Amino acid sequence: MPLYQPYSKEMQTRLVEYFLALEREGHFGRAAALCHVSQPTLSAGIATLETQLGKRLIRRDRKYAGLTPEGEAILPWARQLVAAAEALGQAAETARGPLKGELRLGAIPAAMPAIGCLATAMLDRHPGLNISVRALTSRQIERELAAFELDAGITYLDFEPPAHALSVPLYAERAMLVSAAHGVPIPAVLDWADLASLPLCLLHQGMQNRRILDARLAERGLALRPLVTADSYVALLGLVQQGRLCSIIPDSHAALLDGLRWARTAPLPDMGEGSRVGVIVSDSAPMGPLAQAVLAVARGLSLPPGFGSI
Known part of the structure; x- marks a missing residue:
């Protein structure tokens, strides 16, 4: 050559x-x-x-x-x-006109209930956009932002905090136990030992939500040994519905269970402060118009009561 x-x-x-x-x-x-x-x-x-x-x-x-x-x-x-x-x-296109194009958004499974609020707010402010949402792990979001394959992500901000990113906190996540009404007996008041002894299905350890949960239990000298692991909450709820297993899911999913007669939820023992979840973009400069727009909308976003306050 x-x-x-x-x-x-x-x-x-x-x-x-x-x-x-x-x-x-x-x-x-x-x-x-x-x-x-x-x-x-x-x-x-x-x-x-x-x-x-x-x-x-x-x-x-x-x-x-x-x-x-x-x-x-x-x-x-x-x-x-x-x-x-x-x-x-x-x-160049948006200097004197509306923002257009595709917004590429990655979100951890735990944050999926917040997608509707963010996407609706983005489309209200920028109706010329279309939005592509992908369910990714926190590590995948960080990698794809660095590789310019995403415009923004929604992920945890504090546990294994993302590097080289600007963030806007959205809400604080806490966990809850979900079981089938006809299934596993649940103590009226859960303690940590009860939690570790239940037949569980959980996210696998490649998911940050699971790593946070494991760290909280390890602080108390306990470990969770789920019978089944999965990479989505839909799969976990499908398993719980059969009645033999319980699961631990974010409290932001509670609204999605409203009206489901088979499902019952219970609060977990106090874990202290919730895990902050927020929007992140790459901190590279200059910042692209799409990233700027997401941050601006996230700063003014008002989430419904099911999302914990920060």
């Missing part, structure tokens, strides 16, 4: 988008579909980018086989370039 030539207008952002799509999807056909181009067009675009850089970026063995060391080296810069180009376009 020819030696690297200084950056020119010929190195189109679109070619970098092809490169990023292929890295994300790991498949030429899926990457082409994601970019709304044919597979030959995507392959030719990446080859052009390689020619302009004078380096092989993709390992090929009849199909995509990963990135070369040079491809790995440019990956964070490629993400930053595409994110900057998108923010540039948004800034």
Whole structure:
């Protein structure tokens, strides 16, 4: 390949988008579909980018086989370039007009009940937006914000606090026990030993909500040993409904259980202050219009009574 030539207008952002799509999807056909181009067009675009850089970026063995060391080296810069180009376009478009485009929002499962309030407030203030919501772990949210794959996240703020992020607290989360009315007998007043002895289904330990709960129990010399683990509260409630298991879920989910005759809830022993949950965005500068808009809406957001005050 020819030696690297200084950056020119010929190195189109679109070619970098092809490169990023292929890295994300790991498949030429899926990457082409994601970019709304044919597979030959995507392959030719990446080859052009390689020619302009004078380096092989993709390992090929009849199909995509990963990135070369040079491809790995440019990956964070490629993400930053595409994110900057998108923010540039948004800034120019919104200088004298309404905010438009897609808001990419990641939220931990525990915070999903707050999504409706935030999304409604965003659409009320910026009706030209569309919003994409993904359920992610707190660690995934932090990684994808750093990689410019999310505009904002909703996550825990204090336990394993997110790095390189600006935040706006929304509410304080506390936990409650949920069981089936026809199921496991629950003591009238729960203590910590009762909690540890119940047949439980819980989130797995890759979820921060579970790690917070485990830490609170460990402080008291106890450990929870669930019979079943899952990665969503819908799955946990489906298990509880069968009557053999109990679960521990955030109190913000209580409103979602209203009217369900099979479900009953009980407060947990006092855990002290609740876990703060809030909106986070990357603290990179300059801040994009979408991130600015989310922070502004979050600062003025009024949540219903089911969410604990901070």
